[in-house]
Amino acid sequence: MELSLSSLKNIESNYLQPTKNPLNQPTTEHIEDATPILGIQHPSTIKTIPLERTLDERPVVAVDVSSIRIGETETGVLCAIRGAIVWKEKNRYRYQRIGPFPFHITEQNKKEIYKLFRNHHFEISEDPRAPSITNIQARIGNLLERWLQLGISCSAYGAIILWDGSMTAGMVDSPVDEMSRLLEIARNRLSIVLAFSKNTTLRFSGHKLTDYAEKAEPPCLLQITDFPLSSGTILLLGDVYVAKLTPGVCSFRLDIDRKVPRERGIEAVQSLLGSDLLIQSYPETLRLAHIFSTFTATEVIGIQRFIAQQYGLKIVMRPNVRRLLFGPFGKGAKG
Amino acid sequence: MRLYKKEGNSIQILSSPKDDVEKGDYLLVEDTNVNRKLITQVIDVQFASVPGLLEELLRDSTTEEQIYGENFDPLGVSSHINYIQDARMLLCKIRGTILNDKLRVNSSWLPSRSKSGITKISINSLLAHVRGKEDLPINIGETKDASPLNITAHDLDGRLNIITGKKGTGKSHLSKLLVLGLVEYKATVVVLDLNGEYTGLGFSANGGGNEYSDRVHVLTPGANFRVSLSKMDLSVILKILVHALDLPGTSTREFKRIWKSLRQQGKFTLQDLGEAIRKCSCNIHVRDALFSRYYSLANSGFFTDNDEVATSFEKLFEETKADGGALIINLKDVSSIDRQIVLEYTLGNLVKLLNQWKIKSVFLFAEEAHLYLRETYWEDIVTRMRHFGLFTNFVTNQPDTIKENIYRQADSIFLFNFTNERDLETVSKAARVDSETVKSIAQELPPHHCLLIGRAVKDFPVMVKVRALDIKTMGQTRLFFTNTDS
Numbered sequence: 001m002e003l004s005l006s007s008l009k010n011i012e013s014n015y016l017q018p019t020k021n022p023l024n025q026p027t028t029e030h031i032e033d034a035t036p037i038l039g040i041q042h043p044s045t046i047k048t049i050p051l052e053r054t055l056d057e058r059p060v061v062a063v064d065v066s067s068i069r070i071g072e073t074e075t076g077v078l079c080a081i082r083g084a085i086v087w088k089e090k091n092r093y094r095y096q097r098i099g100p101f102p103f104h105i106t107e108q109n110k111k112e113i114y115k116l117f118r119n120h121h122f123e124i125s126e127d128p129r130a131p132s133i134t135n136i137q138a139r140i141g142n143l144l145e146r147w148l149q150l151g152i153s154c155s156a157y158g159a160i161i162l163w164d165g166s167m168t169a170g171m172v173d174s175p176v177d178e179m180s181r182l183l184e185i186a187r188n189r190l191s192i193v194l195a196f197s198k199n200t201t202l203r204f205s206g207h208k209l210t211d212y213a214e215k216a217e218p219p220c221l222l223q224i225t226d227f228p229l230s231s232g233t234i235l236l237l238g239d240v241y242v243a244k245l246t247p248g249v250c251s252f253r254l255d256i257d258r259k260v261p262r263e264r265g266i267e268a269v270q271s272l273l274g275s276d277l278l279i280q281s282y283p284e285t286l287r288l289a290h291i292f293s294t295f296t297a298t299e300v301i302g303i304q305r306f307i308a309q310q311y312g313l314k315i316v317m318r319p320n321v322r323r324l325l326f327g328p329f330g331k332g333a334k335g
Numbered sequence: 336m337r338l339y340k341k342e343g344n345s346i347q348i349l350s351s352p353k354d355d356v357e358k359g360d361y362l363l364v365e366d367t368n369v370n371r372k373l374i375t376q377v378i379d380v381q382f383a384s385v386p387g388l389l390e391e392l393l394r395d396s397t398t399e400e401q402i403y404g405e406n407f408d409p410l411g412v413s414s415h416i417n418y419i420q421d422a423r424m425l426l427c428k429i430r431g432t433i434l435n436d437k438l439r440v441n442s443s444w445l446p447s448r449s450k451s452g453i454t455k456i457s458i459n460s461l462l463a464h465v466r467g468k469e470d471l472p473i474n475i476g477e478t479k480d481a482s483p484l485n486i487t488a489h490d491l492d493g494r495l496n497i498i499t500g501k502k503g504t505g506k507s508h509l510s511k512l513l514v515l516g517l518v519e520y521k522a523t524v525v526v527l528d529l530n531g532e533y534t535g536l537g538f539s540a541n542g543g544g545n546e547y548s549d550r551v552h553v554l555t556p557g558a559n560f561r562v563s564l565s566k567m568d569l570s571v572i573l574k575i576l577v578h579a580l581d582l583p584g585t586s587t588r589e590f591k592r593i594w595k596s597l598r599q600q601g602k603f604t605l606q607d608l609g610e611a612i613r614k615c616s617c618n619i620h621v622r623d624a625l626f627s628r629y630y631s632l633a634n635s636g637f638f639t640d641n642d643e644v645a646t647s648f649e650k651l652f653e654e655t656k657a658d659g660g661a662l663i664i665n666l667k668d669v670s671s672i673d674r675q676i677v678l679e680y681t682l683g684n685l686v687k688l689l690n691q692w693k694i695k696s697v698f699l700f701a702e703e704a705h706l707y708l709r710e711t712y713w714e715d716i717v718t719r720m721r722h723f724g725l726f727t728n729f730v731t732n733q734p735d736t737i738k739e740n741i742y743r744q745a746d747s748i749f750l751f752n753f754t755n756e757r758d759l760e761t762v763s764k765a766a767r768v769d770s771e772t773v774k775s776i777a778q779e780l781p782p783h784h785c786l787l788i789g790r791a792v793k794d795f796p797v798m799v800k801v802r803a804l805d806i807k808t809m810g811q812t813r814l815f816f817t818n819t820d821s
Contacts, residue, residue, distance in 0.1 A: 004410065080412075086404075095404030100412050288402065291394055297387025302416030309415070 004101040007113055008311060018071040018304050046212055049266060051219040051245070053273035060276045061087040062162035063148045064289035067141030070303050073313070076106030079137035080303050083148045084292035087159075088276055088285045095292050098148070102303055105136050114139065142173040146182070153185040153193075160272050161186055162286040163195040167238030167255040176235050183237060183257045192268040195238060195255040196286060213244040213251035218281070219273055220244055221254065221266065229258075239265065243281060245273060250280040336425070336453035338364060344429045344442040344769070346375055348453060349383060352421035356380065356455060358776055359479060359786070359798035362427060363456045366446040371434050373446050374461065375427035376796060378775045383422035391420060428772055430795055438464050440794075457482060458797050465793040473516030475509070475787070476802040484799045486747075488520045490791035491698065491726065495717055495744055497737065498730045499762060500751020505783040507532050509749055509801050510700055510730045514661050517698050518550050521659030523652060525685065526700045527678065527707065531667030535807030542807060550660040552651065556669055556677045557636035563645035564638065565603030569594055571683035576628055579675035586624040589617050593625075604640040605633055635673040637680070648684045652694045666707065674707045682712070689723040696724030704729055705736035717741050734761040747789035752780040765789070772796055 063085050070078040082099030105113060110133060145164075152161055169179035186193050213222055222242040229236050238255030239262065256265035277284040295303075307313060336354055340347040346364075350356055356377055364373040382388075406413060429442035458478040471488035478484050491513065498506050498513075511533060514524050526533045537551035538544060554560035564572070569591065576582040576590060593611045597603070602611075612625045632638055639645050651662060664681060666674050688694045699716075701708065708716075716727050717740075729737055735758070742748075742765045750773065753759050759777055763770030767789040776786050776798065787797045 091401070093402040093404075095402065097404070097406045097408075099408065101410065102412070292404075296390040296394070298385050298391045298419050299387070299416050301385065301387075302419045303412055305419065306410070306412045306415040 003113060003116055004103055007103045007105065007109060008307065017073075018300075045225055047223045047225060048216055049221040049223055049241075050217070051221060051266070051270050051273060053219070054267070054270045055274050056271060057090075057275045058271045059087060059089055059156065059159040060162065060272065060283065060285045061085065061152050061156050061159050062164075062283065062286040062289040063145060063152055064164045064286065064293045065141045065145035065148065066290075066293040066295055067137045068295045068300060069137055070102065070300060070307065073104065075108075076104055076110075077133055077137070078102060078104050078307060079140075080295065080300075081137075081141045081144055082293050082295065083144050084289045085148060085152065086285050086289040086292065087156075093285065093288055095288060097292050098144075100295070100299065100303060102307055103137075103140065105133055107133065110136055139173055146173065146178070149182055150185070153182050153189070153191065156186070156189065156191045158190040160268055160275065161191050161193045162283055162289075163193060164198075164286060164290065165195055166197050166240075166253065167193070167195050167236060167257070168234060169237050170230075170233040170235045176237075179237055183259065187257065187260060192260055192265065193238075193257050194268060194272065196243070196282065197253040197255070198282075209240075209253060210242050210251045213242045214249075216244050216251075218244045218247050221269060243269065245269075245281040246278045248280045250282065252281055336362070338446060338448045338451050338453065339424070341445055345771075346373075346427050346429060348375075348425040348427060350380075350423045350425050351418065352423065354423075356423075356425060357479065358779060359796075361430075361456045361458065361461050361795070362425070363433075363454050364446050364451050365454065366451045368447065368450055371432060371444060371446070373432050373444065374430045374438075374456070374795075376430055376772070377425050377427050378772050379426040381424045381426065383424045385419055385422060388420060391416075426775075428769060433464065458484065458795075461795060462793065462797075465795065471520050473513065473519075474802060475512065476783075476800045478797060478799055484787075484797065486787070486791040488517060488522065490747060491517065491728070493696075493721070493726055494746035494790060495721065495726070495741070496728045496747045496749065496789075496791075497742070497745045497765075498728060498749040498751075499734045499737075499753075500732065500777075500780075500785065501753050501755070501758070502732050503782065504751035504780070505785070505801055506730050506732065506749075506751055507702065508783070508804065509751075509785060510702070510728065511536060511806060512801065512804055513728065514698075514700055515547055515804070515806075518547055518659045518661050521657070522698055523655045523659060523694060523696070524661040524698045524700065525681070526661060526663045527666060527681075527702060527704065528663050529666050529702045529706060531665050532702070532809050533661075533663045534665055534667075535809040536661060536663065538807035539805045540807060545805065547661070550655070550658055551663065552654075552660060553663045553665055554646065554651075555665040556673065560646050560664070560677075561637060561639040561644060562680060563603065563640060563642050564605060564608065565642060566645065566647065567680075568683075568687060571680060571687070574683045575632070575676050575679045579672065579679045580628045580631055582628050583624060585618075586621045586628075589615065589621050590625055605629075605638055606640065609633070631672060632676070635676050637673060637676055648681075649688060649693060652688060652697075656694070671706075678707045685725060686720060686723060689720075689725060694724070696726060699725055699727045700730060701727060702730045703733070703736075704731070705733070713738055713741060717744055734758050737761075739764050745789065747787065747791040750777050750780075750786040750788060751784070752782065753777050767794055768796055 063083065065081060065083040067079055067081040070080055072078070080100045080102045082097060082101070084095060084097050086093055086095045103113065114136060149163060167179065168174065169176040183193055216222060224240060227240050237258055239258050241254045241256065242251050243254040244251040256268070272283060279287070337349045338346065339349045348362065356362070358377055358380060360377045362375050362377065364375060431438050431440050432444050457480050459482050469485065469487055472485035473488055475484050475486055498510050500506050514526060514533070515536065517524050528534065534553045537548040572594065573587065577587060582590065593615060597607055597611055609629055612622060612629055615622055615625070654660065664677065666677065669677065685697060689697065716725065731737060742762065745765055748762065748765050750762060753762070759774045763773040765788065776796070780786060780798070783801050785799055785801060787799055
């Protein structure tokens with residue numbers, strides 16, 4: 001919150017140019033999308049693991065974070081982040097929304113913000129290279145998400161913790177040590193982390209990994225044997241599965257903490273089947289976390305109004321150069 | 336408030352939830368750069384169409400029994416989001432412009448969207464702009480901002496007015512208020528009282544007499560309202576026979592002959608008339624036709640051969656000349672045929688007296704006039720009789736019983752609540768207001784509130800809560816379940 005306020009205090013601009021259709025902007029890098037492509041060099045086999053729903057109900061907790069670009073000022077960009085934690089207990093869902101926190105990021109303050117944010121979340125002191133202004137919004141979102149995941153790992157006991165994304169470590173926002181620590185804390189408190197990726201770039205024999213679940217009988221997991229654990233600095237901290245948990249067209253990449261015995265991991269998925277509502281193979285708790293963190297167009301306008309009013313910015317619309325040049329042909333953002 | 340859009344004489348204003356603006360309120364759009372103001376009236380208040388609202392509501396709708404939680408929003412951004420969600424769009428109609436403090440009926444001017452300031456304007460300060468000298472005020476009630484609203488007796492003088500609204504909304508109450516308002520200024524008022532509702536006008540709520548007691552004359556046909564043939568003109572009796580009793584042409588000619596013959600003989604009684612018809616050497620069918628009408632007249636109880644008990648209209652009007660007065664023709668419990676006989680007599684005499692300048696002018700209040708006024712009277716009243724000094728006020732809960740051309744000629748309309756689209760469609764044919772205003776505002780008027788349209792409010796439609804009157808309530812519906820507890 002302090003970081004948000006201090007970043008906003010440095011607004012020296014007189015105007016705010018709102019982002020047109022912020023919800024339709026191409027998504028910038030996000031935890032879920034940040035997973036690098038790992039080639040499966042020597043494919044072995046895909047093994048189907050049928051699942052049975054277990055009736056021992058366990059608490060389910062999910063975390064998700066959204067970030068959005070609000071507009072531009074003369075000196076930088078304005079963005080906002082918000083996190084949501086949803087947990088299911090005794091047939092009721094409870095949520096906690098954190099934010100929204102608007103940030104004003106300029107070339108001058110971007111390094112400082114990123115460093116402070118990162119050092120606050122991760123117990124590492126190395127000086128990171130701040131990302132470009134265009135990417136920093138997603139990076140800050142990722143850092144908040146890791147921080148919330150840490151909080152859940154520390155507070156939940158015997159729970160199924162759901163992450164949005166994968167367990168890929170070794171990237172700027174997911175240092176191996178920190179990621180391992182998150183999982184270890186959860187394990188020590190008898191919780192287990194399941195990470196669901198809506199999009200995966202992993203391919204097997206030229207086909208998308210999730211395509212193999214089309215003909216599988218749900219509920220089941222597909223396990224790829226001999227899946228590579230690392231590629232360069234990138235390390236997978238989880239066993240990779242394809243989860244098809246309910247009938248329907250959807251299946252997801254599912255990472256289960258590698259240090260948890262395989263049987264316990266599968267038991268956790270079976271517990272999830274008995275503890276949470278699943279629609280199109282996706283857990284409701286995680287779906288709600290996504291819904292509660294996502295920004296709507298109304299909220300974007302509300303945040304623009306907040307910033308304009310608090311910091312005396314005048315909202316102006318810059319002429320669309322593409323429209324001016326190409327008229328009705330000037331549609332796309334690029335090209 | 337910000338000006339958003341203008342199309343024709345409609346404008347849309349973006350408003351915040353904090354702005355206390357409702358349907359019927361007037362707003363002033365002021366462009367100080369050109370010293371010009373636009374007068375607009377809010378005819379509907381809608382939510383502004385904000386993108387993403389549906390998602391927002393869907394998300395919020397989940398946070399009920401099964402899903403609950405809290406927001407950690409230390410910067411208070413949610414209040415701004417709520418503000419956007421609650422933003423309103425005011426749909427307004429342009430009523431005029433003020434240029435250099437002079438009002439013009441002009442909706443073509445387009446004020447600046449970025450520079451214009453928008454403020455609420457009270458009805459009275461608006462009317463002060465457009466009204467000149469305001470003598471003979473009649474207090475109707477109070478406006479939405481709780482200030483008294485007056486019209487002037489001049490607004491009813493020489494005018495055609497319509498009071499309409501659905502049952503139980505307060506039409507008759509307003510009508511009574513106008514009657515007494517006119518009597519106050521020594522006007523002569525005739526009320527065609529279908530249900531005996533106006534018979535208590537001369538009494539206060541507690542049953543005692545009030546300040547109007549001496550000036551309210553209730554005439555009940557067959558009781559204290561009887562007439563004699565001796566004081567009746569041929570034209571009046573012919574109207575009764577032709578229009579109320581449908582006497583055919585041939586029989587009418589024969590009747591004229593009989594009437595003239597009786598006049599020459601100085602015979603004026605009902606009995607003389609019956610005898611003359613009996614002795615008439617005309618076609619048997621004609622005689623039968625005349626006899627049947629004769630018996631209708633005789634059985635109505637409205638006619639008397641005793642000149643002393645017969646009512647003299649002329650005298651009655653003479654009495655109201657000095658201090659004004661209301662003649663209430665109590666048509667309660669009077670059969671349909673007799674009602675028409677009474678009405679033909681009354682209106683025929685009124686026209687005669689007006690023609691002869693024996694009375695200056697009369698304000699006529701007609702409740703559900705379609706039940707007793709023949710078709711041809713409508714246009715006669717609205718067009719011809721108006722010039723003789725008969726100023727009509729129609730009171731009805733069935734607006735489609737009044738012809739479209741009457742709405743178009745109406746000077747003022749006192750519109751109470753209507754929920755039926757068809758009724759509103761009928762009223763919206765009035766020339767003095769746009770149909771959108773009528774449909775939008777009238778549908779939501781609470782009981783005893785009316786929308787004043789037309790000349791009485793200088794063509795600025797105004798919502799008013801009609802004030803209470805200290806008069807004895809009459810004409811209440813008899814209920815079966817009254818006093819079932821006792």
